[in-house]
Amino acid sequence: MAIRVSMKVNGKPVSAEVEERTLLVSLIRDTLRLTGTHVGCDTAQCGACTVHMNGRAIKSCSIVAMQAEGAEILTIEGVAKADGTLHPMQQAFKENHGLQCGFCTPGMVMNALDFARSHPNPTEQEVRESLEGNLCRCTGYHNIVKSIVAGAKAMGGKL
Amino acid sequence: MNAPLIGARVARKEDYRFLTGAGQYTDDVSLPNQAYAAFVRSPHAHARIKAIRLEKARKAPGVLGIFTGQDLANAKVGGLPCGWLITDVNGQPMKEPPHPCLAQGKVRHVGDQVAVVVAETLAQAKDAAELVEVDYEVLPAVADLASATRQAPIHDGVPNNTCYVWALGDKSACDAAFAKAAHVTKLEFVNNRLVPNAIEPRAAIGGYSRADDSYTLYVASQNPHVERLLMTAFVLGLPEHKVRVIAPDVGGGFGSKIYLYAEDVVVTWAAKQLNRPVKWTAERSESFVSDAHGRDHVTVAELAMDKDGKFLGMRVKTTANMGAYLSTFASCIPTILYATLLAGQYTTPVIYCEVTAVFTNTVPVDAYRGAGRPEATYVVERLVETAAREMKLDPAEIRRRNFIRSFPYQTPVALQYDTGNYDATLDAALKLADVAGFKKRKEESQKNGKLRGLGYAAYIEACGIAPSAVAGSLGARAGLFEAGEVRVHPTGSVTVFTGSHSHGQGHETTFAQVVADRLGLPLENVDIVHGDTSKVLFGMGTYGSRSLAVGGTAIVKALDKVIAKGKKIAAHLMEAAEADVEWDRGTYKVSGTDKKKTFGEVAFAAYVPHNYPHDKLEPGLNENAFYDPANFTFPAGTYVCEVEVDKDTGAVRIERFTAVDDFGKIINPMIVEGQVHGGLAQGIGQALTEGCRYDADGQLVTGSFMDYSIPRATDVPSFALDTRETPCTHNPLGVKGCGEAGAIGSPAALMNAITDALGVKDLPMPATAQTVWRSLQKAA
Numbered sequence: 001m002a003i004r005v006s007m008k009v010n011g012k013p014v015s016a017e018v019e020e021r022t023l024l025v026s027l028i029r030d031t032l033r034l035t036g037t038h039v040g041c042d043t044a045q046c047g048a049c050t051v052h053m054n055g056r057a058i059k060s061c062s063i064v065a066m067q068a069e070g071a072e073i074l075t076i077e078g079v080a081k082a083d084g085t086l087h088p089m090q091q092a093f094k095e096n097h098g099l100q101c102g103f104c105t106p107g108m109v110m111n112a113l114d115f116a117r118s119h120p121n122p123t124e125q126e127v128r129e130s131l132e133g134n135l136c137r138c139t140g141y142h143n144i145v146k147s148i149v150a151g152a153k154a155m156g157g158k159l
Numbered sequence: 160m161n162a163p164l165i166g167a168r169v170a171r172k173e174d175y176r177f178l179t180g181a182g183q184y185t186d187d188v189s190l191p192n193q194a195y196a197a198f199v200r201s202p203h204a205h206a207r208i209k210a211i212r213l214e215k216a217r218k219a220p221g222v223l224g225i226f227t228g229q230d231l232a233n234a235k236v237g238g239l240p241c242g243w244l245i246t247d248v249n250g251q252p253m254k255e256p257p258h259p260c261l262a263q264g265k266v267r268h269v270g271d272q273v274a275v276v277v278a279e280t281l282a283q284a285k286d287a288a289e290l291v292e293v294d295y296e297v298l299p300a301v302a303d304l305a306s307a308t309r310q311a312p313i314h315d316g317v318p319n320n321t322c323y324v325w326a327l328g329d330k331s332a333c334d335a336a337f338a339k340a341a342h343v344t345k346l347e348f349v350n351n352r353l354v355p356n357a358i359e360p361r362a363a364i365g366g367y368s369r370a371d372d373s374y375t376l377y378v379a380s381q382n383p384h385v386e387r388l389l390m391t392a393f394v395l396g397l398p399e400h401k402v403r404v405i406a407p408d409v410g411g412g413f414g415s416k417i418y419l420y421a422e423d424v425v426v427t428w429a430a431k432q433l434n435r436p437v438k439w440t441a442e443r444s445e446s447f448v449s450d451a452h453g454r455d456h457v458t459v460a461e462l463a464m465d466k467d468g469k470f471l472g473m474r475v476k477t478t479a480n481m482g483a484y485l486s487t488f489a490s491c492i493p494t495i496l497y498a499t500l501l502a503g504q505y506t507t508p509v510i511y512c513e514v515t516a517v518f519t520n521t522v523p524v525d526a527y528r529g530a531g532r533p534e535a536t537y538v539v540e541r542l543v544e545t546a547a548r549e550m551k552l553d554p555a556e557i558r559r560r561n562f563i564r565s566f567p568y569q570t571p572v573a574l575q576y577d578t579g580n581y582d583a584t585l586d587a588a589l590k591l592a593d594v595a596g597f598k599k600r601k602e603e604s605q606k607n608g609k610l611r612g613l614g615y616a617a618y619i620e621a622c623g624i625a626p627s628a629v630a631g632s633l634g635a636r637a638g639l640f641e642a643g644e645v646r647v648h649p650t651g652s653v654t655v656f657t658g659s660h661s662h663g664q665g666h667e668t669t670f671a672q673v674v675a676d677r678l679g680l681p682l683e684n685v686d687i688v689h690g691d692t693s694k695v696l697f698g699m700g701t702y703g704s705r706s707l708a709v710g711g712t713a714i715v716k717a718l719d720k721v722i723a724k725g726k727k728i729a730a731h732l733m734e735a736a737e738a739d740v741e742w743d744r745g746t747y748k749v750s751g752t753d754k755k756k757t758f759g760e761v762a763f764a765a766y767v768p769h770n771y772p773h774d775k776l777e778p779g780l781n782e783n784a785f786y787d788p789a790n791f792t793f794p795a796g797t798y799v800c801e802v803e804v805d806k807d808t809g810a811v812r813i814e815r816f817t818a819v820d821d822f823g824k825i826i827n828p829m830i831v832e833g834q835v836h837g838g839l840a841q842g843i844g845q846a847l848t849e850g851c852r853y854d855a856d857g858q859l860v861t862g863s864f865m866d867y868s869i870p871r872a873t874d875v876p877s878f879a880l881d882t883r884e885t886p887c888t889h890n891p892l893g894v895k896g897c898g899e900a901g902a903i904g905s906p907a908a909l910m911n912a913i914t915d916a917l918g919v920k921d922l923p924m925p926a927t928a929q930t931v932w933r934s935l936q937k938a939a
Contacts, residue, residue, distance in 0.1 A: 101408075
């Protein structure tokens with residue numbers, strides 16, 4: 001049975017008919033065509049689907065769209081400024097070569113943004129532990145860790 | 160003139176789109192009116208298909224079509240080909256059993272494709288696939304590699320499940336060397352089976368146009384032209400010019416996206432049957448049972464030495480798992496890319512290697528980052544380190560006593576190394592790793608009740624495979640050149656088309672640096688195009704760390720043609736003899752005068768040829784080139800790993816990991832470091848966390864990220880890197896390749912460190928906490 005869900009995505013109100021079983025990530029990718037949020041596993045292990053829901057990083061493959069009814073969702077497409085200027089965390093990934101194939105990158109950035117708000121000056125170990133739910137197969141994490149340390153400093157605790 | 164770009168740490172051109180969610184991976188592509196495919200896969204490792212009942216599934220909502228192996232056979236769709244013919248010790252060709260795209264009569268591994276259901280939505284396709292009823296007669300499974308040759312055959316016409324027994328080297332000379340040895344070191348080990356697990360799952364969208372009887376396949380592939388060639392010529396029997404293959408942004412490959420897979424063929428074929436685009440994206444659980452796996456060797460290896468630790472001979476016997484069918488390049492991995500590397504960095508005068516390749520009821524095995532070379536390095540460097548311990552020699556010293564120092568060097572296993580300096584990377588690694596301070600750190604660990612160990616690996620790899628003629632004589636059924644095209648636009652900006660494919664390596668930046676540097680242009684005036692057979696003239700793709708050494712060289716050759724043609728145009732414009740015109744990175748000058756023309760002015764004249772030597776030249780400035788390498792390239796280096804082991808838990812912590820590599824000339828050090836980091840993490844994964852396991856019935860028991868552990872951020876350290884440079888002698892850039900080194904050198908370094916800490920001769924990979932703890936308990 002189709003259900004109507006409504007929420008705000010990247011600041012814009014959206015509404016769509018979905019099945020009860022439709023995952024939030026499917027709504028984002030297939031219905032809204034915001035394909036920056038990725039699916040890398042079926043077991044909530046890789047974190048490529050990470051978005052913000054009401055300001056917290058969550059795995060959008062692990063909740064159904066209905067659970068986001070009325071929520072504020074932020075995806076990777078909503079992170080840079082309206083004029084296209086990269087957010088300081090995105091800029092830090094670029095400057096520190098914190099990405100290679102780019103597939104895990106949106107999830108990494110979304111997770112890092114949430115982490116950096118509460119850790120404006122994180123240690124390398126804190127950053128590594130913050131990546132517990134995000135897998136990368138390209139970078140060996142070395143430069144992702146550097147990126148997040150630099151990005152967090154640039155953010156100064158504010159999104 | 161713009162600043163030189165070779166050797167510059169330039170931020171990547173591709174990053175903006177990836178960081179803003181604007182990347183375009185295959186699953187992000189949505190074609191109008193597309194339908195969705197779900198595959199019915201075998202739950203059994205080995206079974207006869209007695210019946211497939213489709214009635215219920217056909218009636219399910221949204222179903223557009225269901226196809227089985229019989230449908231493909233009726234349509235004369237062929238099986239998947241193997242691209243490398245290995246000739247066995249008796250001069251006979253390897254056994255090549257059919258590899259149908261959908262099972263015909265039998266399934267041979269868990270995950271083998273039995274049928275495909277295409278429906279209006281993905282959910283409908285999956286629901287209907289659940290309704291397909293297959294009656295199986297379950298057969299005994301061959302799951303154990305070591306005993307596979309003694310079990311009932313999986314394929315008709317393949318006795319003893321043996322694909323081939325192959326050998327390289329002089330056996331009797333090798334036996335003679337062992338007979339006079341003062342000491343022999345022997346190891347028996349398993350090179351553990353790995354699942355590549357690029358974070359982007361494989362995906363494919365087949366499209367068909369009745370208007371011109373043409374096909375388009377979007378696919379997560381490392382080599383779209385090879386995919387097209389194999390699919391059209393060998394499987395579907397289609398003319399190549401009617402098929403366009405597009406590999407857009409690809410989220411990591413590591414070898415697993417080289418191959419032509421059944422799903423790619425099926426969606427392409429089904430698109431015509433249904434006259435709809437058909438899309439398939441693997442779930443991770445499907446990746447585990449359908450992406451080609453890597454490694455999986457059982458090996459006995461021996462090293463013979465004189466009393467001073469000088470190597471006299473090496474003898475290696477390996478059983479290599481092919482899985483249930485031969486994947487695209489499976490046969491050449493444990494032979495041509497393995498046994499030929501057993502000389503390592505050493506002057507070992509005789510080497511003999513025998514490889515038995517066997518079929519088992521497991522997912523096909525093929526190249527995975529390093530492909531044969533990590534396995535070879537593991538053999539050589541575990542032997543060398545163990546030999547040093549047994550002969551009470553310093554591990555660095557035993558290596559120095561055996562290093563090759565004169566180049567070119569002909570090894571006893573077919574390769575000729577053009578250049579290298581192994582002392583340089585070893586010396587630098589010892590220093591950077593502070594090996595001198597290790598003793599003190601070990602004492603400190605002991606005070607804290609911990610064990611500390613140090614391990615080395617001095618690897619060599621053969622990259623940029625290889626002269627086509629040589630590869631052909633060794634059984635390659637394809638050429639191994641690369642193609643490039645430099646298209647200069649009238650206003651002097653440049654689009655470069657390369658047959659290489661980037662799936663994380665940053666070609667759009669590195670290749671643009673090469674071109675912009677040579678033409679004296681700003682980087683933003685050069686764009687790189689790859690991954691589309693309708694745009695790029697031809698290509699062999701990206702694997703084996705070949706892109707810059709082979710693909711980059713093809714671009715340089717095309718650039719040389721552009722510059723040469725430009726010189727003729729410039730000479731005409733400046734009314735000078737061509738011989739008097741000099742090229743100086745972006746400007747043509749007449750020697751001894753102040754006359755000059757910029758590259759942009761010459762390009763403009765080529766496209767607005769009002770004043771132009773029409774009698775000698777065609778207008779336009781657009782050149783292509785094919786490059787077939789003269790030899791492999793031979794990157795090499797030394798890795799030093801230092802670990803601390805918790806005696807109570809068996810947990811291994813990597814305290815320091817030092818990698819000093821010689822990649823020849825480096826274009827972008829930032830990108831090269833990233834490649835090394837990633838390779839190291841995959842090698843560390845093999846040694847510490849990753850192990851693909853089948854049970855006795857051939858069920859994959861490590862089938863998700865819940866039970867197959869690719870490294871997380873806390874499993875790996877920050878790395879200490881450095882490089883030394885001996886330029887490759889046979890390509891104009893002097894480059895060697897860097898993509899696989901990390902994965903090649905690190906498992907041996909890590910296992911050498913752990914066995915040093917534990918004081919044991921050997922330990923199986925992955926050295927999980929449990930494995931290490933058990934070893935400690937056994938010793939106690």
